Amino acid sequence: MPKTRIPAVGSEGWFTEDGEGPALLGTRCTTCGTVFFPKAGFFCRNPDCDGSDFEEVRLSRRGTVWSYTDARYQPPPPFVSASDPYQPFAIAAVQLADENMVVLGQVASGFGLDDLRVGAEVELVVEPLFEDDESVQVIWKWKPTDGGRR
Amino acid sequence: MSGDVFVLGVGMTPWGKWGRNFAEYGVEAAREALSDAGVAWRDIQFVAGGETVRNGYPGYVAGATVAQALGWNGARVSSSYAACASGATALAAARAQILAGFCDVALVVGADTTPKGFLAPTSGERPDDPDWLRFRLLGATNPTYFALYARRRMDLYGATPSDFARVKVKNSRHGAENPRARYRKAVTDEEVLASPVVADPLHLLDICATSDGGAAVVLCSEAYARRTGAQVRVRAVSTVTPQFPNTVIEMPNFATDSAAALAPPTLSFRDSIAAAAYEEAGLGPEDLSLAEVYDLSTALELDWYENIGLCKAGEAERLARDGDTALGGRGVTVNPSGGLACFGEAVPAQALAQVCEVTWQLRGQAGARQVADARVGITANQGLFGHGSSVILSR
Numbered sequence: 001m002p003k004t005r006i007p008a009v010g011s012e013g014w015f016t017e018d019g020e021g022p023a024l025l026g027t028r029c030t031t032c033g034t035v036f037f038p039k040a041g042f043f044c045r046n047p048d049c050d051g052s053d054f055e056e057v058r059l060s061r062r063g064t065v066w067s068y069t070d071a072r073y074q075p076p077p078p079f080v081s082a083s084d085p086y087q088p089f090a091i092a093a094v095q096l097a098d099e100n101m102v103v104l105g106q107v108a109s110g111f112g113l114d115d116l117r118v119g120a121e122v123e124l125v126v127e128p129l130f131e132d133d134e135s136v137q138v139i140w141k142w143k144p145t146d147g148g149r150r
Numbered sequence: 151m152s153g154d155v156f157v158l159g160v161g162m163t164p165w166g167k168w169g170r171n172f173a174e175y176g177v178e179a180a181r182e183a184l185s186d187a188g189v190a191w192r193d194i195q196f197v198a199g200g201e202t203v204r205n206g207y208p209g210y211v212a213g214a215t216v217a218q219a220l221g222w223n224g225a226r227v228s229s230s231y232a233a234c235a236s237g238a239t240a241l242a243a244a245r246a247q248i249l250a251g252f253c254d255v256a257l258v259v260g261a262d263t264t265p266k267g268f269l270a271p272t273s274g275e276r277p278d279d280p281d282w283l284r285f286r287l288l289g290a291t292n293p294t295y296f297a298l299y300a301r302r303r304m305d306l307y308g309a310t311p312s313d314f315a316r317v318k319v320k321n322s323r324h325g326a327e328n329p330r331a332r333y334r335k336a337v338t339d340e341e342v343l344a345s346p347v348v349a350d351p352l353h354l355l356d357i358c359a360t361s362d363g364g365a366a367v368v369l370c371s372e373a374y375a376r377r378t379g380a381q382v383r384v385r386a387v388s389t390v391t392p393q394f395p396n397t398v399i400e401m402p403n404f405a406t407d408s409a410a411a412l413a414p415p416t417l418s419f420r421d422s423i424a425a426a427a428y429e430e431a432g433l434g435p436e437d438l439s440l441a442e443v444y445d446l447s448t449a450l451e452l453d454w455y456e457n458i459g460l461c462k463a464g465e466a467e468r469l470a471r472d473g474d475t476a477l478g479g480r481g482v483t484v485n486p487s488g489g490l491a492c493f494g495e496a497v498p499a500q501a502l503a504q505v506c507e508v509t510w511q512l513r514g515q516a517g518a519r520q521v522a523d524a525r526v527g528i529t530a531n532q533g534l535f536g537h538g539s540s541v542i543l544s545r
């Protein structure tokens with residue numbers, strides 16, 4: 001039986017694969033317009049705003065690399081390695097222009113440090129984070145748009 | 151405010167990895183601080199503890215745990231948790247009690263026993279805790295964030311791994327002269343650059359370890375200080391939070407605040423931590439003799455040079471290259487204790503350890519690592535989830 005594909009536990013409602021391609025889901029305060037990711041649900045965190053109504057928004061699918069690094073050693077639990085033995089992966093902090101914010105994410109599989117530079121364009125993809133017995137847990141990742149290998 | 155608060159005594163265990171109960175380190179540090187202050191434990195009226203989250207319930211009520219271990223004396227008590235800033239938050243609590251006139255003499259103490267390896271979140275399935283989520287969903291450890299800042303310096307200012315290594319070399323020379331440091335061997339930049347990369351561009355020797363240790367400070371009122379001859383004055387304790395929108399990615403967050411609807415503040419969070427301390431003290435960077443800053447990584451120490459106003463953004467590498475921040479250099483000496491590079495981090499003790507070092511320096515008791523004619527010192531540090539920490543002391 002094929003494994004079910006589910007958002008990684010803890011990231012339910014944080015991103016979507018429906019509609020016009022994958023996107024992170026945030027909220028926008030209907031009072032002041034501030035965008036939040038992960039979603040703000042109760043009170044607006046703008047100190048000058050007493051808003052408490054939010055609409056769900058899809059964040060920009062493309063952004064530019066603000067900075068990046070990698071994880072040469074396996075992080076401790078609750079991290080779950082996708083492979084045995086552990087394979088290092090890259091992490092990027094990505095600036096989204098419209099939202100004027102930086103969002104972290106792992107870098108898409110098959111891409112590493114050599115494919116990244118500050119200022120380079122990346123786009124959002126959804127890929128497996130790890131698999132367990134029943135399911136493939138998926139998460140958003142950042143993928144270089146120029147195919148990498150600068 | 152009714153005058154200033156004074157540092158009457160300081161105490162600190164050596165830092166290491168012994169796995170003893172954290173309260174033992176707390177008691178050892180407290181006894182030294184009491185003895186240094188010439189105050190009997192029975193005479194302490196208020197105890198402020200910095201909490202640890204890795205030692206079960208006694209860690210959460212650290213003030214009471216250490217008070218009980220010293221022998222209940224009926225003192226009033228508080229415990230504070232602010233991650234790396236816990237010690238400063240405890241210090242702020244004790245200072246406020248003294249300034250409010252509720253007590254004359256207080257003990258502030260922080261101690262920790264840390265596990266091996268990366269600092270990891272508390273165990274269990276806790277998908278509502280951002281600290282749990284960043285490990286599960288991103289595999290983002292603390293060094294991940296330090297490395298993002300380091301790479302940013304390389305891109306913005308042309309910093310190199312050698313610039314980062316130079317900070318470690320400096321701190322290791324300082325720490326070699328500090329009997330309480332855990333790592334007391336001077337290292338070379340070749341050794342730093344040859345150590346394994348943990349999170350590119352940072353090497354193992356660019357990143358601080360985690361340690362066991364305890365530190366304690368006895369604070370007193372101005373009137374009490376006059377009777378005892380205490381010389382070291384607490385000029386400021388800054389425990390500020392960030393201002394929205396905070397546009398620098400911070401541990402353990404997934405994203406920064408959005409600055410789309412509200413413009414970011416003029417000062418970054420780390421800049422604002424020291425700025426608040428300077429304002430409270432009525433002093434500025436030009437008054438400093440030394441600084442103890444939180445060098446979780448070598449590159450982060452360079453960020454702090456700018457955050458505490460030693461130089462403009464992008465000039466920190468030059469300061470380090472010219473040896474300005476080294477003992478005997480022409481600038482403000484940074485981390486004469488050896489810093490986290492030589493101590494490793496004992497979370498709730500660390501902000502107090504910084505205060506201990508500045509106190510010894512201002513009293514001229516720092517031995518071979520003494521900063522000449524030290525008059526004013528600042529500490530700077532930042533705790534997870536938006537806890538600023540900066541203390542200014544003067545003599």
Ligand SMILES: [Zn+2]
Pocket residue numbers: 029030031032033034044045046049050051
């Ligand atoms: Zn709002």
